[in-house]
Amino acid sequence: MIEINNITFEYNGLKAIDNISIKIEKGESIAIIGPNGSGKSTFLKILNALIFPSSGDYIFNGEKITPSSMNNQIFSKKFHKKIGFVFQNSDSQLFCSSVYDEIAFGPRQMGLSEIDVKRRCEDCLRLLNIEDLKDRVPFNLSGGEKKRVAIACVLSSNPEVIVLDEPMNGLDPRTKRFFRELLIKLNQSGKTVICATHDFEYVKDVFKRAIVFSKNHRIIRDDHYDKVINDSVFLFENNII
Ligand SMILES: Nc1ncnc2c1ncn2[C@@H]1O[C@H](COP(=O)(O)OP(=O)(O)OP(=O)(O)O)[C@@H](O)[C@H]1O
Ligand SMILES: [Mg+2]
Numbered sequence: 001m002i003e004i005n006n007i008t009f010e011y012n013g014l015k016a017i018d019n020i021s022i023k024i025e026k027g028e029s030i031a032i033i034g035p036n037g038s039g040k041s042t043f044l045k046i047l048n049a050l051i052f053p054s055s056g057d058y059i060f061n062g063e064k065i066t067p068s069s070m071n072n073q074i075f076s077k078k079f080h081k082k083i084g085f086v087f088q089n090s091d092s093q094l095f096c097s098s099v100y101d102e103i104a105f106g107p108r109q110m111g112l113s114e115i116d117v118k119r120r121c122e123d124c125l126r127l128l129n130i131e132d133l134k135d136r137v138p139f140n141l142s143g144g145e146k147k148r149v150a151i152a153c154v155l156s157s158n159p160e161v162i163v164l165d166e167p168m169n170g171l172d173p174r175t176k177r178f179f180r181e182l183l184i185k186l187n188q189s190g191k192t193v194i195c196a197t198h199d200f201e202y203v204k205d206v207f208k209r210a211i212v213f214s215k216n217h218r219i220i221r222d223d224h225y226d227k228v229i230n231d232s233v234f235l236f237e238n239n240i241i
Pocket of ligand 1 (some may be wrong): 011012015016032035036037038039040041042043
């Protein structure tokens with residue numbers, strides 16, 4: 001489904017991703033792990049075509065993702081319907097004047113009827129347990145509430161791939177447990193889940209594979225999640241625990 005071939009990305013001449021290659025199959029659940037500044041968020045932004053690599057190829061469902069392919073509105077809409085991104089900072093993602101409109105934004109863009117939009121929004125509000133927030137202004141919500149809304153916004157478009165950038169950051173333990181269950185359910189329902197995380201304590205049994213970035217912005221390990229997480233010498237040496 002996803003093929004990354006020898007991708008490098010630079011911000012103003014400084015490498016943030018250095019020559020990485022990855023293949024991801026439909027239905028996988030993958031943790032993206034690495035110290036601060038190793039390139040996890042940059043990689044997730046590339047996956048979502050928010051930025052484009054300086055060199056190398058990104059192929060999604062057999063099609064090359066490039067600035068020019070994404071300039072084609074039909075192609076770009078089709079792509080964004082298949083992959084959804086929950087940003088590290090929810091404020092980058094929420095811009096509507098009510099939670100309901102925020103969640104309805106994706107389905108409306110897809111041209112669904114208002115009846116179908118309403119059904120999807122109600123499902124997502126229920127799934128994230130935020131029915132009582134539906135008329136609130138997203139900007140004024142707490143961090144944990146914003147994160148629930150941001151996830152609902154992504155799920156309302158029913159993407160095949162869900163990419164999350166440290167979704168548990170700064171959340172209380174009960175919300176972390178809630179998100180853990182949600183990620184497991186989403187993956188069981190067939191979604192591909194790709195998630196940057198530092199919250200190992202709260203993601204037990206969520207991921208089957210771990211891709212580890214080093215401080216040098218390279219991939220230093222791509223292995224079973226449990227093997228990586230139980231290798232405390234490796235994690236300690238690479239500044240992950
Ligand atoms: N917009 C930007 N402009 C310039 N440099 C950037 C920008 N965004 C990220 N970088 C740099 O790119 C490198 C990778 O950053 P990135 O945000 O991908 O790391 P990360 O692994 O997600 O870190 P964290 O765990 O802190 O979220 C870092 O050295 C960072 O300083
Ligand atoms: Mg990051």
